[in-house]
Amino acid sequence: MPEPPVESDDALLDRFQRAAFGYFLDYGNPANGLVADTSRDGAPASIAVVGFALSCYPVGVERGWMRRADAAARTLATLRFFRAAPQSDEPEATGHKGFYYHFLDMATGRRVWRCELSPIDTTLLLAGVLTAAVYFDLDTPIETEIRGCADLLYGRVDWQWARGGGITLRQGWKPKSGFLHYGWEGYSEATLLYVLGLASSAFPLSVESFEAWTKTYQWENLYDIEFLYAGPLFIHHFSHAWIDFAGIRDRFMRGKNCDYFENSRRATLVQREYARRNPHGFRGYGKDCWGLTAGDGPGAGTLKIDGRTRRYFGYVARGVPYGPDDGTIDPCAAVASLPFAPDLALSALRHFCAQYPEMVRDSRLPSGFNPSLPGAGPAGWVCDGYFGLDQGIVVLMIENHRSGLIWQLMRRSPPIAAGLRRAGFGGGWLS
Amino acid sequence: MTAGPDERFPRALLANLRPPGWVNPEPAGSYALVVIGAGPAGLTAARDAAALGAKVALVERSLIGGDRLNIGCVPSKAIIRTARLYAEMRDAEDFGGQVPGRIAIGFSEVMERMRRVQARISRGSSVQRSSEAGIDVYFGAARFAGPDTITVAGQSLRFKKALIATGARPLEPPTPGLAETGCLTNETVFNLTECPRRLLVMGGGPVGCELAQAFRRFGAQTVIVQTDPTFLPKEERDAAQIISDALARDGVEIHLNTDVVAVRREGADKIVDLVSDGDRISVAVDEILAGIGRAPNVEGLDLDAAGIRWDTEAGILVDDFLRTSNRLVYAAGDVCLEHKFTHTAEASARIAVANALFLGRRRFSRLTIPWCTYTDPEIAHVGLYVGEAWDRGIPVRTFTILMHDVDRAVTDGEAEGFVKIHVRQGTDRILGATIVARHAGEMINGLSLAITAGIGLRALARVIHTYPTQAEAIKLAAEAYERTRLTPFWKALSKVWLAWS
Numbered sequence: 045m046p047e048p049p050v051e052s053d054d055a056l057l058d059r060f061q062r063a064a065f066g067y068f069l070d071y072g073n074p075a076n077g078l079v080a081d082t083s084r085d086g087a088p089a090s091i092a093v094v095g096f097a098l099s100c101y102p103v104g105v106e107r108g109w110m111r112r113a114d115a116a117a118r119t120l121a122t123l124r125f126f127r128a129a130p131q132s133d134e135p136e137a138t139g140h141k142g143f144y145y146h147f148l149d150m151a152t153g154r155r156v157w158r159c160e161l162s163p164i165d166t167t168l169l170l171a172g173v174l175t176a177a178v179y180f181d182l183d184t185p186i187e188t189e190i191r192g193c194a195d196l197l198y199g200r201v202d203w204q205w206a207r208g209g210g211i212t213l214r215q216g217w218k219p220k221s222g223f224l225h226y227g228w229e230g231y232s233e234a235t236l237l238y239v240l241g242l243a244s245s246a247f248p249l250s251v252e253s254f255e256a257w258t259k260t261y262q263w264e265n266l267y268d269i270e271f272l273y274a275g276p277l278f279i280h281h282f283s284h285a286w287i288d289f290a291g292i293r294d295r296f297m298r299g300k301n302c303d304y305f306e307n308s309r310r311a312t313l314v315q316r317e318y319a320r321r322n323p324h325g326f327r328g329y330g331k332d333c334w335g336l337t338a339g340d341g342p343g344a345g346t347l348k349i350d351g352r353t354r355r356y357f358g359y360v361a362r363g364v365p366y367g368p369d370d371g372t373i374d375p376c377a378a379v380a381s382l383p384f385a386p387d388l389a390l391s392a393l394r395h396f397c398a399q400y401p402e403m404v405r406d407s408r409l410p411s412g413f414n415p416s417l418p419g420a421g422p423a424g425w426v427c428d429g430y431f432g433l434d435q436g437i438v439v440l441m442i443e444n445h446r447s448g449l450i451w452q453l454m455r456r457s458p459p460i461a462a463g464l465r466r467a468g469f470g471g472g473w474l475s
Numbered sequence: 476m477t478a479g480p481d482e483r484f485p486r487a488l489l490a491n492l493r494p495p496g497w498v499n500p501e502p503a504g505s506y507a508l509v510v511i512g513a514g515p516a517g518l519t520a521a522r523d524a525a526a527l528g529a530k531v532a533l534v535e536r537s538l539i540g541g542d543r544l545n546i547g548c549v550p551s552k553a554i555i556r557t558a559r560l561y562a563e564m565r566d567a568e569d570f571g572g573q574v575p576g577r578i579a580i581g582f583s584e585v586m587e588r589m590r591r592v593q594a595r596i597s598r599g600s601s602v603q604r605s606s607e608a609g610i611d612v613y614f615g616a617a618r619f620a621g622p623d624t625i626t627v628a629g630q631s632l633r634f635k636k637a638l639i640a641t642g643a644r645p646l647e648p649p650t651p652g653l654a655e656t657g658c659l660t661n662e663t664v665f666n667l668t669e670c671p672r673r674l675l676v677m678g679g680g681p682v683g684c685e686l687a688q689a690f691r692r693f694g695a696q697t698v699i700v701q702t703d704p705t706f707l708p709k710e711e712r713d714a715a716q717i718i719s720d721a722l723a724r725d726g727v728e729i730h731l732n733t734d735v736v737a738v739r740r741e742g743a744d745k746i747v748d749l750v751s752d753g754d755r756i757s758v759a760v761d762e763i764l765a766g767i768g769r770a771p772n773v774e775g776l777d778l779d780a781a782g783i784r785w786d787t788e789a790g791i792l793v794d795d796f797l798r799t800s801n802r803l804v805y806a807a808g809d810v811c812l813e814h815k816f817t818h819t820a821e822a823s824a825r826i827a828v829a830n831a832l833f834l835g836r837r838r839f840s841r842l843t844i845p846w847c848t849y850t851d852p853e854i855a856h857v858g859l860y861v862g863e864a865w866d867r868g869i870p871v872r873t874f875t876i877l878m879h880d881v882d883r884a885v886t887d888g889e890a891e892g893f894v895k896i897h898v899r900q901g902t903d904r905i906l907g908a909t910i911v912a913r914h915a916g917e918m919i920n921g922l923s924l925a926i927t928a929g930i931g932l933r934a935l936a937r938v939i940h941t942y943p944t945q946a947e948a949i950k951l952a953a954e955a956y957e958r959t960r961l962t963p964f965w966k967a968l969s970k971v972w973l974a975w976s
Contacts, residue, residue: 160752221753225732226704229712259865262711264873264895265955273873299870299900323879323890352569355724365877366713366893367720 053390054446058107060379060393061442063407065104067435068097073150077122080150082411083429088147088156092165096436098122098172099286099450102179103443116186119176123193126169129153135219142201142247143217144169160216160224163206167237171286173197174460178453198459203241203249211256213237213249231261231274233282235304243463254467258296266365267317271310272300275363277337277377278437280308284383285440287460288451291472303472309384316388318364325352326371327424328415332395335377336362336369339434340411340427349416356417371416372425375409376434380441402426409438487594491601492538499613502632506532508832509625509634511617511776514541516808516820516827517640518600523828525608532634533610534617534627540600541642548817549596550665551685553589555849558692562725562851565692570888580694582670589665619781622801636803636831639783639791640824641776643769643809648677652738656745658763661686671695671762675747677735679706681848683766684718688850690764691727698728698758700735700749707848711861714854714911717892721851738763771810795838797827805831812839819844845923847916852892855919858907858926861897870900874932874952878912881951883943889913894948896922896932896956903931903956910948918946932956 051059071080071087078089079097101119104110129138136154138144145155146162177194180187208214208223213234216224228234238257241249264273274280283289289304297303319334327350338361346355356370363369378392397404400423403413410427411434417425443449454460455473464474489495510521513535521533541547567574598604605612615628624633645660647653659667661682672695676687679701691697699722705715706722723729733751740746744759771790778785784792784800791799791806798805805827808820822842829835845857864871879890892911899906908922925935936953940946 158754218753221750224752225702259862262861262873263871264875265959266875266877268955268958270872270959321880323877353566355720365879366716 056390056393057382057442057446059407060409061103061439061446062107062109064409064435064438064442065100065107065109067408067430067432068100069110071432072097072118074118074121076125076151076153077118078125078148078150078153079432081147081433082431087150089150089153090147090165090432091144091162092146092168093432093436094122095165095167095169095172096285096432096440098169099175100436100439102175102453103439103449105179106447106449113186116180116184116190119180120186120190120193123173123176123190123197125153126173126197127193133219139166140217140219141205142166142197143206146216158218160218162216163203163213164215164234164237166201167240168282170198170201170240171236171454174457175286175450175453178456198240199244199246201240201244202247203244204247206241207249207253211250211253213241213253213257228257229260231272231279233279236283236286239283239287239463239467240459241463242466243459248466251466251468255295258294261296263300266314267321269310269314269317270300271314272296272302272304272307274311275336275366276361277311277315277335277364277374277381278361278433280311280384281377281380281437281441284308285380285437285444286450286454287464288444288448288455288473292464292469292474293471294468305384308381312381312385312388315364315381323365324354324369324371325350326369326414326416328371328373328399328422332392333373333399334392335374336364336372337374337377338362339372339374339377340431341370341372342414342417342425347417354416356414370414372412372414374412374434375403376411376438379409380437382441382445386445399423409434488590488597489538491594491597491603492540493535493614494602497602497612497614499615499628499630500611502532502611502630504530505623505633505635506530506611507635508532508828509534509632509637510640511625511637512541512640512642512772512808512810513539513600513605513612514640514642514808514820515817516642516824517541517638518605519821520638520640520807520824520828521605521610522608523825524832525610527828527832529832531610532613532632533605534613534615534625534632536614536616539602539605539612540597547661549593550589551661551682551689552849553592554585554665555685555689555851557585557588558689559851561692566888580670582693583668585693586665586667616775618775618777619783620777622781623803634803636805638824638827638831639776639799639804639806639810640808640820641772641810642820643771643790643815645765646768646770648735648765648767650677650735650738653763653765656738656740656763658738658765660765664764667762671760673760674698674762674764675700675745675758675760676764676766678765678767679703679708679731680766680768681707683764684722684848684850686764686766687727688722688725691722691725696728697726698730698760700730700733700747702732702734704732706731707854710848710854710856711895711909713893713895714909717852717911718848718850718854721891769809769815773810793839795840796830796836797823797839798830814844814846816844816846819846843923843927845919847919849916852889852911852913853915855910855915856908857919857923858905859897860907860909864897864899864906869906871897871906872900873897874955876948876951876955878945878948881943881945881948883945883947884912886943887913887945889945894918894952896949896952898932898956903933905930905932912945912948914945918949921946921949 079093080087081090101115105112105115131139143166146159173194180190214223238254262273315334319329322329341357343358375396382389402421403423411431412427413423415424507529508524509532510517525531613627617625617627670693674695674697676683676699687699707715737748747758773785782801791811793811807823807827809815826837847855874896876894878884878892884890896908897906932953936957940950
């Protein structure tokens with residue numbers, strides 16, 4: 045029997061990208077454009093997942109998985125919902141001051157779980173809104189209205205209010221208790237948040253606000269790799285899903301003779317090196333099995349496995365090298381490193397498929413698996429269902445690797461370019 | 476249950492620190508130095524000055540030794556040692572050992588050992604030793620009667636110079652209901668005769684974290700409540716995260732980003748109301764321990780009579796030479812310093828003595844001050860944090876070694892933590908360092924030495940460290956720095972040289 049032909053890299057990526065894209069069609073509400081946080085029954089919508097959905101629709105159109113008219117209709121339904129949704133300081137509103145609550149009821153669009161008004165998740169939503177505004181550029185009534193809605197939704201966000209009276213941005217606000225006590229400390233996915241805030245016409249953040257945040261950065265030499273430290277991989281992905289940071293630098297990166305794209309490559313190397321060293325002796329970890337990030341986990345508790353008592357977690361931001369680390373790998377995080385370290389990410393994806401086939405269902409990757417725990421197969425514990433954030437970052441980062449579509453679109457988005465310039469970025473495509 | 480004041484200190488301890496029947500000496504003329512307070516700062520100042528030939532009076536209102544010996548470092552480290560022992564017994568299987576069949580925790584024995592340790596260490600601080608050193612020791616509350624006079628126990632002491640070293644005391648939070656229900660502080664917690672079944676610790680600073688972990692290891696169901704979103708908010712966030720994980724692993728129930736808003740009593744229970752992001756819950760406990768900070772002891776001294784400026788938060792106001800607004804009076808230790816540590820108190824006392832008696836111009840700000848939180852693992856720091864360097868416009872590179880890459884840490888099963896050394900970018904000058912490790916307090920001293928002596932990271936790379944030790948992490952960080960100097964240019968040059976030679 046001849047060996048079956050090896051699937052090409054592009055075919056492999058196409059298969060996984062399309063499967064991930066399908067999440068947004070399977071778990072969205074076409075009436076209001078909201079998309080579920082997870083595939084689990086009763087899951088509310090996450091506004092960040094909606095942002096990923098809005099960014100994925102153009103990918104679907106360009107890849108031939110969706111008609112442009114259908115994508116425009118879904119997009120417009122989404123934007124109309126947010127335009128009309130109640131904005132006030134009432135606990136059951138959808139948003140306040142132009143921001144939105146993190147989780148919304150899939151049908152009514154009202155706040156659920158007494159969650160926080162979330163600047164970062166609003167930012168991810170707006171990234172999708174702005175992607176749509178650039179992509180849907182035809183002079184049709186629908187696409188014209190999309191652009192109008194996008195201008196309104198972005199323009200009314202009061203970024204200055206979100207500082208809570210301080211210099212830097214707070215992480216959230218609640219109707220009863222006001223601003224959360226904590227802000228953004230250290231490098232994080234907040235780069236995109238600051239870029240959009242800096243570019244606002246009506247309520248712009250100051251340059252001092254951005255620079256005050258960058259003063260909390262920590263440039264570290266770990267495993268002989270120098271990089272701007274952040275533990276979970278998603279931090280090195282999320283802003284990069286929309287902004288091509290290759291060759292553009294702010295003051296901090298000029299001082300380090302680096303850029304944020306290269307930094308994400310180095311962060312990938314640190315993750316891989318950590319998995320190779322596997323300091324806590326988890327099963328599976330190795331050069332092709334890495335990806336510690338914010339993701340689902342087996343649940344909070346303590347178990348004795350392989351003679352060692354370990355703590356396990358549910359959904360938590362796992363990070364390298366300081367933890368938490370309970371042996372749970374998010375394969376989506378490894379795949380999302382594709383633009384920065386394509387060989388390593390592809391090698392990891394092929395490893396996941398070969399070693400843990402029961403984890404890969406219909407070419408869709410779960411939010412986490414843990415080979416150190418018992419399960420149906422070698423993957424051990426496998427996350428039940430799928431998370432929209434994981435599926436979204438997989439679609440966008442595979443696309444950026446394959447064609448650079450999202451990066452090219454967002455270069456044409458005025459708030460992105462203006463915000464980067466105000467933050468002090470220069471060089472590369474900004475020149 | 477707590478012991479009464481008469482039972483707090485065993486006879487040997489009292490004999491050393493406040494001998495029964497002590498009679499104050501008769502003051503003879505003016506003293507070269509009157510020291511108010513016989514804690515670490517006061518005792519150091521009095522002994523140094525006496526050793527240099529000064530006529531010295533030392534005034535103490537309670538016990539010689541101050542917080543360190545009686546209510547601070549010494550008793551807490553003594554019980555932390557026992558708590559570690561219990562944790563190691565619990566984790567014996569992780570080391571290939573057998574967990575003893577039944578681990579019974581004898582709390583009274585823990586406290587008895589603590590008192591033995593106190594008595595042993597108190598010998599070095601004894602009144603007898605001070606008297607033998609030529610110091611006139613007075614017991615009683617000191618009060619300024621003028622710019623160059625104090626009164627104590629009905630006697631007037633005139634001085635050419637004075638040093639205020641009255642220390643600090645635990646702050647009790649102004650939480651509604653707390654005063655009525657009562658709470659433990661680090662002054663009273665060591666008087667406990669029984670381990671509380673349920674304990675709530677207010678405050679996630681060093682005292683709160685250390686004692687929450689220790690009491691949990693003694694079997695108390697322990698809850699810790701911290702207003703900030705992290706423990707030890709002044710420390711690097713990775714260090715604070717490791718402490719949070721360690722406390723959780725020990726079974727401490729953690730409430731970060733949470734305020735204690737009210738306390739009340741219901742029967743035998745103390746009910747504590749907590750609020751986090753608007754959500755309110757109540758916790759029933761047997762005891763509450765307040766570890767939210769310390770306030771300087773400035774009351775009752777009649778400082779205004781001597782023209783000494785002060786406030787209730789900062790304490791005695793001093794300049795960089797530790798001189799007060801009265802040119803004859805200096806201050807040292809917790810009563811005037813932000814960093815309230817025994818070693819800082821002693822160092823400041825030496826500066827104050829040199830400046831007061833020998834026309835010295837030594838500045839407090841020049842000191843390199845390390846500190847350590849004695850949780851398990853410990854967190855130690857010296858020098859600048861990255862944010863402080865940024866504020867001064869200094870670009871920083873951080874060299875990090877994980878303890879899981881240090882052989883001795885692995886062999887000892889103590890691989891949690893890291894060594895981070897911050898250097899000025901473009902140089903090997905060490906700006907600061909943070910260590911999280913089981914013995915971080917011991918390890919940080921090498922880096923304090925390096926900073927004080929101006930030894931750079933390159934030099935540390937050349938220092939041979941004994942193998943295997945956990946302090947080798949410092950050498951590994953230095954070697955990582957050395958490798959960054961091997962740029963592609965130097966590599967190419969090296970190749971050419973090797974090919975030629």
